Amino acid sequence: MMISEPGCYRGCVVEHAVSMTSSGIPQFEAKLQATEKYDFDTQVWESMQGREDVEIIAYLCMFTKDCKPTFHIDAIKGVFGWDGASLVELDQADFAGVAVQFYVEDNEYEGKVRKKVTRIANFDDAPGNGTIHKLDPEKIKELDNKFAAVLRKLNGGPKPVSAAPAADRPAPLPPKPKKTKAPAEAPAPAPVPAEAPAPAPAPKPPALKPKAAPVAELTYEQAWEKCYNMKAKSVTDDQLAAAFTAAIERICPGRDQDDITGTEWAKIADAVVAEHGVFA
Secondary structure, three states: OEOOOOEEEEEEEEEEEEEEOOOOOEEEEEEEEEEEEEEOOOOEEEEOOOOOOOEEEEEEEOEOOOOOEOHHHHHHHHHHOOOOOOHHHHHHOOOOOOEEEEEEEEEEEOOEEEEEEEEEEOOOOOOOOOOOOOOOHHHHHHHHHHOHHHHHHHOOOOOOOOOOOHHHOOOOOOOOOOOOOOOOOOOOOOOOOOOOOOOOOOOOOOOOOOOOOOOOOOOHHHHHHHHHHHEOOOOOHHHHHHHHHHHHHHHOOOOOHHHOOHHHHHHHHHHHHHHHEOOO
16 A cells, blocks of 8 residues: 655665656656654654555656756665666666665645655665754855855955046145244354364265065955956856865865965965966
8 A cells, every 4th residue: 555644764665667757758766665654753763564555656757858967866876876877777777675765745736635755865864854954063164165256256246446536536635734843043153273174074874775575465355356357358257256266275275264364365366367367
């Protein structure tokens, strides 16, 4: 008898085949037999021994109408060890008795509600039907750093700051003159004997050493702005964002973006401009 309740089950494969949908798309068809059902309230697998409603047929569409693989492809590869190379090999393989976890939901079609297998998983996977699996904060931060350039690009990227029109800018004020005290009346010089020699000229001050040119430093936004303003016309925004992210990983591998220095941001910008800039 067919399974009569929605839920998360696990059991084994009775038989399988590669079939085709009405629109000509390959699908993985499998007859499944449940031995346990998961109780989400008690978080315990409950035996279905003695019950008759333990079987159901899964119809897992493998591709979209434009021939892109669906998520069922990865599930089939993970559960059955299929390498994805051939539908013939998938059809001819022997999966009878392979342990599997599967999810059953109500599905309304043409006014009738039927039970449908919505996905399969490895037998020992943690049940997750209708639940959200959250990553720890450090993992989220790692992903945020890795895709920061792409995310900022989705938000339009740092916008170049344009100068206000001359008419809108107030004329600069002249510098205020410094107040100086009136010079005190100089005392009369003492008489110099006629035979006294002329005083020797004061020595020249030592020459100043030229200052070293300051090392360029940029912020994240300034580095991106430089890359964006200097990119070649043939370079798309997506290509620039990818190159920017790659340069971060190449010059500061594994580093948190908050720890990257201004000098390093400048090097990252120079590297991207060298590859994708107007003069590259």
